[in-house]
Each structure stands twice: as C-alpha cells, then as structure tokens.
Amino acid sequence: xxxxxxxxxxxxxxxxxxxxxxxxxxxxxxxxxxxxxxxxxxxxxxxxxxxxxxxxxxxxxxxxxxxxxxxxxxxxxxxxxxxxxxxxxxxxxxxxxxxxxxxxxxxxxxxxxxxxxxxxxxxxxxxxxxxxxxxxxxxxxxxxxxxxxxxxxxxxxxxxx
Numbered sequence: 001x002x003x004x005x006x007x008x009x010x011x012x013x014x015x016x017x018x019x020x021x022x023x024x025x026x027x028x029x030x031x032x033x034x035x036x037x038x039x040x041x042x043x044x045x046x047x048x049x050x051x052x053x054x055x056x057x058x059x060x061x062x063x064x065x066x067x068x069x070x071x072x073x074x075x076x077x078x079x080x081x082x083x084x085x086x087x088x089x090x091x092x093x094x095x096x097x098x099x100x101x102x103x104x105x106x107x108x109x110x111x112x113x114x115x116x117x118x119x120x121x122x123x124x125x126x127x128x129x130x131x132x133x134x135x136x137x138x139x140x141x142x143x144x145x146x147x148x149x150x151x152x153x154x155x156x157x158x159x160x161x
Contacts, residue, residue: 014075014076014077015077016128017075017125017128017129017133017136018072018075018077018078020124020125020128020129021068021071021072021075021077021125021136022068022072022077022079022080022089023089023090023091023121023125024064024068024118024121024122024125024140024143025064025065025068025069025072025079025080026080026085026086026087026089026090027090027091027092027117027118027121028061028062028064028065028068028118029061029065029086029090030086030087030090030092030095031057031058031061031090031092031114031115031118032058032061032062032065033095034095034097034111034114035054035055035057035058035061035111036054036055036058037097038050038054038097038098038101038107039051039054039055039058041097041101042054042101042102043101043102044101044102044103045102045103045104046101046102046103046104046107047102049104049157050104050107050108050157053153053157057111057150060146060150064143064146067139067143068139068143071135071136071139074135075136091117091121092114092117092118093113093114093117096110098110104157105158108154108157108158109158111154112151112154112155112158115147115150115151115154116151118147119144119147119148119151122140122143122144122147123144125140126140126141126144
C-alpha cells in the first residue's frame with residue numbers, strides 16, 4: 001500500500017484487516033459456487049421460483065469477492081489461492097447441496113442461514129475496522145448492505161406461495 005494509504009490505518013494491523021477481507025472473499029466464492037451448483041440442478045417448483053434468483057445472487061457474490069480481493073491487494077496482502085481451503089476459511093459451514101433440488105423452501109432455508117452467517121462475519125470485520133481503517137470500513141458497509149438486502153429477498157421468497 002502507498003505511504004499515504006498506510007497513514008490512514010490507525011490502531012489496526014493491516015494483516016488483521018487482510019485476514020478479515022480474505023475470509024469474507026472466501027465466503028463469497030463459496031456462496032457463488034454453491035448457488036451455481038444448485039442452479040444447475042434445479043427442477044420442479046424450485047426451477048420455476050428460483051431460476052432467475054440464483055444466477056443473480058451468484059453474480060452478486062462474484063462481484064463482492066472481486067472487490068474484496070482488490071482491497072486485499074491494496075493492503076499489500078494476498079488472497080487465499082488454494083480452492084480446497086475456501087470452505088473452511090469462509091466459516092459458512094459445510095458445502096452441502098440440497099437433497100431435493102425441487103424444494104424451494106429447503107434451498108432458501110440453506111441459503112438464508114449462510115447469508116446470516118456472512119452478515120455476522122461482516123459485523124465482526126466492521127467492528128475491527130471502525131475508526132481504524134475507514135476505506136475498508138466503508139467498503140464493508142456497502143457490501144454488507146447488499147447482504148442484508150439478500151436476506152430480505154430470501155425471506156420474501158419463503159413467504160411466496
């Protein structure tokens with residue numbers, strides 16, 4: 001990071017911020033892959049209800065992962081490159097596909113649980129960056145806002161007849 005950029009960090013270690021950002025990026029990569037895998041297997045009512053939502057959410061996760069990776073690079077950090085470590089690093093829980101890919105409720109429940117875990121992880125990162133790394137903090141606020149919107153969308157899908 002530039003000298004001026006380093007001067008903006010107050011009371012926080014850049015490596016700790018990089019670790020938070022990398023963990024969040026890993027969660028977005030895992031979420032994107034899960035959404036694409038489920039989309040590929042959709043059938044029955046889930047196909048009708050979720051065929052547009054899943055690719056949209058996958059793209060949102062891809063974009064968020066890219067933005068987080070860019071911030072990691074700005075902080076002179078490196079993202080986790082080993083795909084076998086992403087699920088564990090993400091802290092989203094096991095990578096499981098629904099047993100019934102025609103059941104929109106099962107798919108939505110799993111996705112909703114993961115989004116809520118991701119929002120919690122954002123909260124922890126926001127606590128660490130607040131007042132210490134304003135650039136990362138503002139980026140995280142923007143990204144978590146989208147996750148809160150996603151949570152509301154998923155909750156809405158659960159109430160759709």
